[in-house]
Amino acid sequence: MAYTITDACISCGVCEAECPVSCITAGDDKYVIDADACIDCGTCAGVCPVEAPQPE
Ligand code: SF4
Numbered sequence: 001m002a003y004t005i006t007d008a009c010i011s012c013g014v015c016e017a018e019c020p021v022s023c024i025t026a027g028d029d030k031y032v033i034d035a036d037a038c039i040d041c042g043t044c045a046g047v048c049p050v051e052a053p054q055p056e
């Protein structure tokens with residue numbers, strides 16, 4: 001299980017800085033999570049202003 005970032009993402013970058021395993025990177029139109037590296041901690045969901053990261 002991993003978190004994924006939905007189209008609600010406004011590319012603010014806050015989650016990238018807060019992820020403990022640095023598995024969030026900027027994509028073309030939104031930020032993306034490397035599902036293989038994500039440890040499902042939920043930190044990104046907690047800091048996102050638009051609730052874009054969601055558990056799969
Ligand atoms: Fe990173 Fe945790 Fe979000 Fe996974 S759930 S992308 S490990 S902050």
Ligand code: SF4
Binds near residue numbers: 009015016
């Ligand atoms: Fe996108 Fe939310 Fe991450 Fe900002 S904190 S880059 S809006 S997912």
